[in-house]
Amino acid sequence: MTTIRIRFPQGEFAALRQRLLSDPTQESFALLFGQCHQVGDQTLIKVVGVCHPAAEDYDSQGLAHLRLKRDYVYARLVEMQQRGDVDTLIDVHTHPFSSHGVAFSGVDDRDEITFRQWLTGTLDNIHYASIVLSQSDYAARLWASDGERAVAQPVVIKTQTVLENWPCADAPAALAAPLAALDPQQGFLARSVLALGLDNLRRMTHDQCIAIVGVGGLGSVIAENLVHSGFHHLQLIDHDHVEMTNLNRIVGAYARDAEAKRLKVEVVSEHLAQINPNARIDAHPCGINDECLLPALAQADWIVLATDNHASRFQTQAIALRFGIPLLSVGTNISVSDGQITDMSGEVIIARAGDKLCLNCLGRVAPTQIAAESIDGLGAELARRGYVSGRDVKEPAVKTLNAMLGALAVDALVNQYIERQPHVPVLVYENNGLPCLYPDTESVAQRRKDCFHCG
Template sequence: MMPTTLSLPSGLHAQLFNHLFPGDGLEAAGILLCSRVPGPRQRFLARELLPVPYEACGRRTATRLTWPGEYIEQAIERAQGDELALFLVHSHPSGYPNFSPLDDDSDAQIMPSIFEAYGARHGTAVMLPDGRMLARLYSTEGAAVPIDMVSVASDDLHFWWQDIIDTPCSRPVAFTSAMTRELSRLTACVVGASGTGSIVAEQVCRLGFGRVILIDHDHVEEKNLNRILNTVRSDAVEKRLKVEVLAQRANQYRDSSYIKAVGANLLTREAILAAAEADILFSCVDTHRGRSVADRLATAFLLPLFDVGVAIPTREATGGRAIAEVIGRIDYVQPGKSTLFDRGVYTAASLQAEALAESDPVAHREQVDAGYIDGIPEQAPAVISLNMRAASACVMEFIARAYPFRHESNAGYARTQFMLAEGLEEHVAESEFPSRMMPDLANGAKEPLLGLPILKATKRGA
C-alpha cells in the first residue's frame, strides 16, 4: 500500500520550528493549511502556516497548552476557498515521540467542531525538538489514522516514519539493505525514458523503490537502440512505447508488478497527476519545455527534483570539427528554493525558440537528435557511456541527500557539473543561485493544473 504522507517545504518547516520552539521550554501551537493530491494516494502538502500567538494561549506549560478557537475559525475561513485541509500542530518540548493522552482528549473535543464547521478530512501533528514530526488524520466519524510519513525536502531529504519515530537515529546508512528497505516504501517518478532516463529508471528499480512511475510518450526506434537500456530490435520494429518496454522488462525483477507506465506527453493531465503520486522526481528530458514542466511539478506538488543533462560542444579544428568538452550536469531542486529557470537551465527565449521549432516536427526531431554533439548532426550518437556517468551521478545525488554520506554539507551541491575533457568536477551551492517568490508553491491540483490553461480540466475531466 502507498503510504499516506504530509509534506512540508523546507522554509515552512523552519518557520514552524522557530514558532513552536521559541526557547522557553513551553508548548506552542500553529495550524498548517494543506492542499491535497487527487488520486488513490493520500498526500497532503503544507501551503501556509497560521501561528497561534504565545500571548493568546490561555495556558502554556512544558506539557500542556490551551488556545482560543478564534484561530481555528480564521484557518477555516482561509482554507474553504481552495478546500484545504487543516492540521493542528503543537510542540512536545520534552521530546515525547507520540500523541499523549492529553492530546487525545484535546482532539476529541476540537475535531468534531471543525468537521461541523468545515466538512473535509483534517488532522493533527506534533513536532519534536529536533524537528521531526508525526501526524494523524481524522475521519468525520472521529477515527484517527496515523499519517505514515512526514517529509521535508531541504539540503537533506527527511522522511519521518510514524512506526519508527521513537528511534531518533533511525535513518538507514547509505548503500545498506536498511536503505533498500526504506526505499521499498517510497515512490520514484522518472520523466523521460531515453538515453539518461532508461539508465536512471534501471537504477531506481534495482535500488528497490517500492513503486516506480515512468512517463514518456515516445516509441522505440532502431536508431536509439544503442543507448536505451532493455530495448531490442523487435521493440523498434513494433514501435512499442519506451515506457511499456522498460516496465515489462523491469517488472520481471520482482514477484509482482510495481511499475506504472504512462505513455503520455508530460504536458498532459494524465502525466501530471501520475507524477504527483511520487515522493521523488527525476527529470531526464531533452527539451526545455519538459524541464519547465518538471520545475512546475516540483513546486506545486512539493517533489524534490533531480534533473540530469549532458552536452558535447565542439570547436573548429583542422579538417573539420573536434570535441571541445564532454559535459554532464546534475541539479537538485528543493521546492521553494531556486528552480531550473532561476539557474538558467532554460529561459523564456529558449522556450519560445523550441516552440517555434516544434511547428515543424521533422526539423524539431532532427534538432533533438543532434543535440548531443553540437555542430555534428548524428542520428545515433554513441553516448551511452556519457549517459551512464551522468545518470549514475544523478541517482547518487539522491542517495547523498536521503542518506547523507558526504564529509561536507549537502548545501554546497545544488549543482554538480563534470567536464571530462578537462578532468574537472565543479559544485555550486544553493546560496549562489537567485530565487523568487513562488505563489504556486504547494498548490497541488489547484485548477488549472500547474497554473497552465492548457491543463485545465474539461467537463469530462480530460
C-alpha cells in the first residue's frame, strides 16, 4: 500500500477535473501549490492553491501535447516564493483522448525529469509531483532522488468525501472482490445493504480509516455505531481509564473494567472486535498532544472529535487543519440549576478542509478555556476569577443524550458517503420543551469570516 497522499480541499478536485477536461480536443494544464508533511513513513501533500494558465500562457496546445510559456512558469515560482507557505509544486495535465486507464507517457516522463532537475537546481527543498487525468480516472506520482536518478513514487489522491474522488488508474481492482460482510444472505451488513445500497456500503467498508478522539460516553457510542455501519478501520484515541462513574454511559465498559481501572481504548476496542472480528481497531492510550499519534491521525479519512475539553478540541482541530483532513465534532451540554435541568442539548459540526468553517470562527472553542486547561495553575486562577468553570468540576452526563448525539454524528458521517441529504455544517439537537432537531444556519452565517485557522 502506498503511503504518499495528495489531499484536496472540498470540491477542488472535482472543479479541477471539470475545468481541465471541458475541452476534449486538447490537453490542458494546471499548477497546484502544496504543503508537504512527512509523518512517520507517510508523506502527505495538502493542496493549498490552484493556478490555471490563460490561453495566452500556452506556447502550444493540442490533442496529445501542450507546452507552456516559460514566463508563466517563472511567474508561478515567484508567486510561490512570495506566499512563503508552499514547498510543493504539483503539475496537472490531461489526456483527453484517454477514456480510462490513464498513464504518464514517455514524453511526460522526459519533460518532468528535465523540469525537476531544473527546479531542484534552482530552488532548495522543493517537492515536485504530477497528476494526469483521463475522462474517468487519474494517475499521480511524486518525484524523488535515488542518487543521481529521478524516481517516480506512486501517489493516491484523497478528497474530503469519497464521492468526489475518482479511481486511481494504478490501483489494483480492490473493489472487485466484495467483502464477506456485504454478502446479501449471510453478511453481517446484509440489512444495511438493503437500506443503503451495495455501492454505498462498498464505499464505507473499503479503505476508510476513521479516527475517534475521546472514547468516553460519546466516543464509545460513536465507535460502536461506526462498526455497526460497516466501517472497518478505526483509530481510538484516549489516555483515560474507566471509572465507576463512567459506567452510566460508556458502551462496552463493565463494572470489572472500572474496578481494574482499565484503559477506555482497550475496553472499547474489545467490545468492537466482538461485533466485527474482521474490523481493524487500533487503540492509542495517549493524549492528543502526544507526537506518536500523528501517524494514526495522518492516515485518517475523517477525524471524529468527541472530547469535552477545549484544549484537546483545539489541538485535534489544529492537526486536522494542518493535514487537510475533514473533522466531525460532536458535543453535548447539560446545565442544571437549583436541581432543574435548564438545558439539555448537543450538536454535530462537520468542518471539511476548504469549507472555511471551524470551531474557532463558530465560537465553539474559547481561548480562555484553552489556556485554563493547558497551563498548570492558570485554570484554578481563572476559575477563581469567574472566567471559566473549574477544571475538576464533574459535568452532568446521561447515556440517552450521548446515544442521540452519537447516532446523529454517525448518520451525518454516513451521509457524506451516500449524499442522501444535503450537507449540513452544524446540526443541533435540543431536548428542552419538546425535543427538536435543526440545522444551525445562524451560527454558520454569523461566524467570523476572516478566520485565521480555517481561512
